[in-house]
Amino acid sequence: MTNRTADILIVGAGAFGLSCAWWMAKRRDGSRILVVDEGEFAGGASGRNGAGFRMQWGLELNIRLCQESIKFFESAARELDYPPGIALKQDGYLVLAHSEKALKTLEAAVRTQHRFGVPSEVLDAKECIKLVPPLGRERLRGGSFCALDGSASPFLWLDALLRACRRQGVDVVYGIRARSIEPVETRYRVQLDDGPVDVAKILICTDWAAPELLAPLGIDVRTEPLPKEILVTSPAPPAVKPILVSLEHKIAVNQVDRGSVIFTVSRARSGTTTRSTGDFLSFAAPKIVDLVPGLAHVPVLRAWGGVSSVTPDMQPIIGETEREGLFVAVSSYRGFMTSPAVGRIMAAMVLDGDTNDPIASALHPRRFAAGEMIIEPLLNQE
Template sequence: MSTLCMTADIAVIGGGAYGLSAALWLRRLRPDLSVLLLDRSDFAGNETGRCGAGFRAQWGAAGNIRLCQESLPSYENFAEEFGYPEGIEFKQDGYLILAHGEEQLDQLRRNIALQARFGVDSALLTAEEVARLAPGLNPAGVVGGSFCARDGSLSPFRVLDGFHRAALRSGVVIRHGVTIESIEPRNGAFRLRAGGESIEAGRVVVATDTRIPQLLGPLGIDIPVQPYPNQAFVTEPLPPRLGPCVVSFAHEMFLNQTVRGSVVVVASDRRRALGADARPTADLFPRAAAHAIDLLPALGTARLLRSWAGLYSITPDMLAVLGETALPGLFVALSGAKGFMTAPAAGRLLAHLVDGQAVPDWFARLSPARFASGEELEKEPAIV
């Protein structure tokens, strides 16, 4: 029989960037309320800890641009805003998005026009300008690109550590190793079941990304998200080869040389079936390595330090899903594969929503209600 072991005014399920940010901002908004964060793994054990660590405002859908814009000042001033003087290894050398072919270049033009509406200082580059900006790249087939100097990369582990410490200081109670198996509405509140224990909470935020349907599906709440596996690896430290982060849609790849010199490669595989099995297939790593060497030839002699696999959260429009579900008091925080980039703004604005405060119209449009109503937002085209 379950034993009631804990109660909280607000429970947040999921300890990645979205969950930690939401829990922290809830306590900052309402220090009179108890906030409990529950995570099934150890610190940084889920998708934020497996991401490529890039940050960019160069998107092709307004919701993604706005969330990144709202988050960037927090990352640029992370030490002050979150009390984390250790630094988050913020390398702000920009993002270079390559176009291999005129169709991709036309899409970048459309993206830049939209970004300009929101004040993003991005620019279209010729093939010659791309070569000057990143001379180590293979220029074959490149017809141009786009670039924004304020984009860059950060350490996901340091960012999570900063969120984690700030949340603890604010009074959030954090428990790792707790797998929530079900959510049950109960007298205007909720009961969370985890093994042999249960937890009562007045309001609940579910921030488990690709695993959200496992908890909300039994309640009749359909959040259309599917997990998409990717592969990542990192090299030994190398002499400077790349300034900006690089995205190549033709190679299905993201590259970044970190402040320590290692090159991080994140590879997608459109031939791979959607599903929660993120284990690399036998052919994925050799194919990804060949694509990486073709894109950055200097990697051909580099030694690998480690590799890992992760999951992207794929939504129909590749936008985040942030807001209250059809069940009052039950909220969802789903990143749409951009949780690390958008966590500061997503957590802060969702906390306002949970507290019953007004949020901007553009943020309100990211609500899960858009799927039930049939409202269609612009679909994000700039996904690797």
């Protein structure tokens, strides 16, 4: 049994948990912060994702979350004192519409984006194909493009956060599961694999698994697992500079520097397996070929799976639960691209009790019980 002590416990060392820990530690207010993760480094969705970030959204809330986060990614090497950088690539995101309805949605979103200074533009089908020659022409109506969107390495992002956290004295421990939480007077006793720890505050960053720890306390956090799969090709000559997202195909395409093309293809399934399913290639290939016929000849190298979370309105849940001192941050997908801003917001909430942030006020955990839903027009299309 290990005798662990801490003031604040963060459960989960993915992009959310480590970002929150770093923003808290940066304050140097003397709080002892412990982060536990039952898996290994980058073992959750944060190490299995498509690496994309974009500020092209249709709601102020999502635009602001991603604008702030992308600004942070741009200065991450300096902010986190991580000289190698996080392999930031800002070649833009091209969001594609294959129907008039989808194009109208994009046009409305771009008008909203302009209100917040996002340098996005609407392109017609010809301009899209000029930008990405392998695109299929059939049904393509147009798209929206923002040159500041892009990708970064999730592994470097996590490594940068982990090292910065440890330098600031945060105790980050892998291979330790938080099994249960018991309120004891004004504090909490958490049973870890290697013994109990008593803390004043807890932040649950276990994404889809958040209900496992919170439901036994009567706290209803409405999130479910969202299994996703990815296909990766052999290196191919440069063909797709911006990241593509097709609203109709529900596919995101990212050609990384070494030439491999990463296809994230959505399909409804349930469960929490991180294994790729046997028929995934036959499900995904016709959609991919329809979207980018110019890449039909590129051989698939491998596939992998990952499990993210989805909430009833497909927006994150961030805030304090009905129990004082017990906080939760659930990504509802897109947690890589929102993690810097979510870390800042949660650190202010946990350390200062600051719940005035307009984003946090909207994304609070009790909104579903109150019948509130936040609908993002461009959401969950990839």
